[in-house]
Amino acid sequence: MEFFYMKHIRNFCIIAHIDHGKSTLADRLLEHTHTITSREMQAQVLDDMDLEREKGITIKSHAIQMNYVYDGTTYIFNLIDTPGHVDFSYEVSRALAACEGALLLVDATQGIQAQTISNLYLAIDxxxxxxxxxxxxxxxxxxxxxxxxxIMDLIGCPEEDILLASGKTGLGVEEVLQAIIRRIPPPKGDPEAPLQALIFDSVFNSFRGIIAYYRVYNGVIRKGDQVKFVNTGMEYEADEVGTLKLGLNPKEQVGTGNVGYIITGIKNAKEVKVGDTITLAKRPCEKAIKGFEEVKPMVFAGIFPVNTEDFEELRECMGKLQLNDASLVFEPETSQALGFGFRCGFLGMLHMEIIQERLEREFNQSVITTVPNVSYFAYATNGQKLTVNNPSEMPDPSRLARIEEPFIRAQIITLPEYIGSIMTLCLNKRGMLKNQSYLTPTRVELTFEMPLAEIVFDFYDRLKSLTRGYASFDYTPLDYRESDIAKMDILLNGDTVDALSALIHRSRAQDFGRKLCLKLKELLPRQQFQIAIQAAIGAKIIARENISAMRKDVTAKCYGGDISRKRKLLEKQKEGKKRMRQIGNVEVPQEAFLAVLKLED
Structure with missing residues (x-):
């Protein structure tokens, strides 16, 4: 029976640039196939996080099953919704591994954009x-x-293959559903073979533990089976299996080619690895499915609890968040200024912002995030190679032979009138123009090679403001290249604040140091004593600002009389300030750490 069904299953996803109407089209497909009732219907129905609705972006990939009747036959559609933003391309790669086909969605008002192209290449691969x-x-x-x-230029398809639709009005949805049946092949697999299923996602439920989503390649998974996760080697009993409707839909078994979920009562995040293979303990498959590559974080930052005693609670919350977002990597670290916290790896700046917001909203954790940076390779004079993730790991300059930093290939698609300002921006960020080609008379694609460290700060925001939002941007990692990188420290009254240290290219250090000192001068509260803010590379001070002391008028009570009385009081105050400066410490508010991220050029 299951075998008969296999030719009626279609697994597909929707790929598109951010904001091209992916979630809206998914809403129409669900409505058209009567998967959800009109009472359950709301905009972006698959985006179940508040954050996704507010920002209008998909952060997490979602899976849902639809039934569609065509020519008297019922077909099963498994739609795996994917995010469109460059920072969540890891989610996209996982969703693609579980599908046979993809709808390539392009906005009729905006045309093809950078993310469309990179997601398309992922799908073709x-x-x-x-x-x-x-x-x-x-x-x-x-x-x-x-x-x-x-589109015809990009994928070389005939014009009649391109479907026209409107996610808002529902126009063309019927044609899209029929094309899915006609053009996307049914899944292949052997129902009689040992079980082989690929985990492509997992979510944490506080009552049921971890729910893993998988796609079955071979065999059948039944309720009560003793299953084994190949990569971790752990065995569990399948308490519940089923398919994914808007909620969970329990079944006795999930057959070959289908997409489903499994609940085994696992409570520990580390036991479920996305990309792992599920098989049967008694009759295991010969080899694991070649899933998708390990996630490579691009941007690193420290996350610290505002109160040090919340460290354990934060560790638990990070673990739960990692279940829901497999691309987050973290390890414990300590800082002199901020105490105990975590060093986290993110896929990009938006990913970092989302994680911070989710910690605050979903887990009620207020956290301090340090300056984001990238990973460098430092080579010591004795030939040893070190990975430098944050400034405190930088070896002593006297033992340093060279430093290599990561480079990326940036792909920017824009209108011709903005070429000049984009060139200026990228060249200022140490970029090198590699290619410029016109996709159409009004669309130009620029390819740059540039250091990742330069785009970590404010590159995306500035690109958007320079082009009034008409540029789309995407990047892929290239390699590591030798650069003149220096460690810049910020000193407050001679004491280093390690959370504000940064690794920066020497040519930009002085300019950056000056801006940072000025910004800190605005943000640090004045004290009873003078504060000196200095930026230094090694022993060389490259920028300085002073915050003058708050002066209490100690001579207010002296009226008339001899000037020496006033002088005596002022001398006494001066002595007190000197002593206070030696023992007084400077409080650094949270805004100061965040200000570093928002330095305007």
Whole structure:
């Protein structure tokens, strides 16, 4: 029976640039197949996080099953919704590994953008069947003919293969559903073979433990089976298996080619690895499925609890968050200024912002985040290679032979009138122009090679403001190259604040140091004594600002009389301030740490 069903299963995902209407089209598909009732319907129904609705972006990939009747036959569709933002491409790669086809969605008013291209390449690498769909065709600014030409140039398909749709009005949804049946191949697999299922996602439920989502490649998974996770080697009993509707839909078994969930009562985050293979303990499969690569964090930052005693609680929350977001990596670290915390690896700046917000909203944790930086390779004079994740790990300059920093290939798609300002921005960020090509007369693609450290700060925001939002940006890691990187320390009254140290290219250190000192001068509260803010590279001070002391008028009570009385009081105050400066310590508010991220050029 299960075998008969296999040719009626279709597993697909939707890939697109951020804000091209992916979640809205998914809403229409769910509505059209009567998967959800009109009472359950709301905009972005698959985006169940408040943050996703507020920002209008998909952060987490979601899976849902639909039934669609065509020519009297019921088909099972497994839709795996994917995020569109460059920081969440890891989620996309996992979703693609579980599918046979993809809807390539392009906004009729905006045309092809950077993320569309990179997600498309991911899909082609996975041998997926691509169905191009132009969305938002009902809008006034829709450039249907132009966008059709762009798609035909990009994937070389005939014009009649391109579907027109509108996620808002539901136009063309029927054609999209029929194309999924006709063009996307059914899953292959042997129901009689030993069980082989790929975990592509997991979520944490405080009552049931960890729920793992998987796609079955071979065999059948049944309720009550003794299953084994190949990579971790752990064995569990399948308490509950089933398929994914809007909620969980328990079944006795999930067959070959299908997508489902399993609950085994696991409570520890480390036991479920996304990309792992599930098999049967008694009859294991020969080899694990080649899943997707290990996540490579690009940006590192420290996350510390505001109160040091909340450290253990924060550790627990980070563990739960990691279950929900497999691309977050963290390890404990200590800082002189901030106490105990975690060194975290993120996929990019938006990912970091989302994690921080989720910690505050979902787990009620107020945290301090240190300056984000990237990973460098330092080579000592004795030939030893060290990985430097934060400034405190930097070896002594006298023992340092060279430093290598990560480079990326940045791909920017924009309108021709903004080429000049984008060039200036990228060249200021130590970028090198590698290629410039016109996709259409009004679309130009610029390719740069630039250091990752330069785009970590404010690159994306500045690109958007320079081009009034008309540029899309995507990047892929390249390699490590030798650079003149120096460690810049911030000193307050001669004491180093390690949380404000930064690794920066020597040519930009002085300028950056001066800006940082000025910013700190605005943010640090005045004390009863003078505070000197200095930026230093090694023993050389490259910038300095002073915060003058708050002066209490000690001579207010002297009126008339001899000047020597006033002088005596002022001398006494001066002595007191000197002593206070020696023992007084400077409080650094949270805003000061965040200010470093928002330094304007």
């Amino acid at each position: 996975n041998d997926l069947e691509i169905i191009p769909v132009i969305n938002k065709v009902d809008m006034d600014g829709a450039m249907i003919a132009e966008v059709k030409d762009q």
